[in-house]
Amino acid sequence: MADTFSLQRVLETFRSSLSENKEVYIKYYISGWKELVSFMNSLGNVFSFISKDVVCKIQILENFLSGENGSHYVTIQSMVKYELENDLVDLTKRSSHPESGCRTLLRLHRALRWLELFLEKLRTSSEDSKTSVMCSDAYNESLAHHHPWLIRKAVGVAFCALPGRNTFFDVMNAGDHTQVVALLGESLPLISEVYQITEDLYAKNNLLELP
Numbered sequence: 001m002a003d004t005f006s007l008q009r010v011l012e013t014f015r016s017s018l019s020e021n022k023e024v025y026i027k028y029y030i031s032g033w034k035e036l037v038s039f040m041n042s043l044g045n046v047f048s049f050i051s052k053d054v055v056c057k058i059q060i061l062e063n064f065l066s067g068e069n070g071s072h073y074v075t076i077q078s079m080v081k082y083e084l085e086n087d088l089v090d091l092t093k094r095s096s097h098p099e100s101g102c103r104t105l106l107r108l109h110r111a112l113r114w115l116e117l118f119l120e121k122l123r124t125s126s127e128d129s130k131t132s133v134m135c136s137d138a139y140n141e142s143l144a145h146h147h148p149w150l151i152r153k154a155v156g157v158a159f160c161a162l163p164g165r166n167t168f169f170d171v172m173n174a175g176d177h178t179q180v181v182a183l184l185g186e187s188l189p190l191i192s193e194v195y196q197i198t199e200d201l202y203a204k205n206n207l208l209e210l211p
């Protein structure tokens, strides 16, 4: 992963994560999240409790991918099939498989919905729009439903430390603001497609509420 964040690289990783037959490669899905974590880290320490959680989840998935059963973790589809067929998922309460690939990826999948909503708000925002409001609205429409009160409060405090829209656009490293908006327009359909494929797969297998 390069030091400086680039929105273009996020776009490329999510593009690479889709196979020809619309499976999602975990390796590139993870790379997309790593890029996003590097963006979040550049915003300051107030976000470190969030990035630590994402890094931890990325690490769990990377361990599966590089482990002895790694060939089953190439795509989200193969992971779901392998873990379900081999009873490797805690379906109702956390017990013998508290950190399965399926439940770990589900947490990132829910966060991808937040990202999709946030980026769409950013793309269509006006110059005087507040990133903290866009971020918090996107959060309340998605991830907040899955978080307890304490986390929601901590996240609310972190949102107040977000830089303004102009700084945000600059950190994306994608040219002037018109170019950023254009690149967001290019990235969003890909992010939405990856999200929807995963959502459908998880829904079909009753995995959307994994503990």
Ligand SMILES: CCCCCCCC/C=C\CCCCCCCC(=O)N[C@@H](COP(=O)(O)O)[C@H](O)/C=C/CCCCCCCCCCCCC
Binding pocket: 007, 010, 036, 037, 039, 040, 043, 047, 049, 050, 053, 054, 107, 108, 110, 111, 114, 135, 139, 143, 151, 155, 162, 172, 211
């Ligand atoms: C294209 C560039 C512009 C946008 C860049 C955004 C970069 C964002 C990078 C990461 C987003 C955060 C992803 C959060 C994943 C959260 C996963 C989760 O829900 N974890 C909780 C449940 O896990 P388990 O306990 O069941 O294992 C965990 O409890 C949560 C811990 C921390 C709180 C997570 C809050 C997420 C808020 C999302 C907003 C992030 C704001 C970043 C601002 C740029």
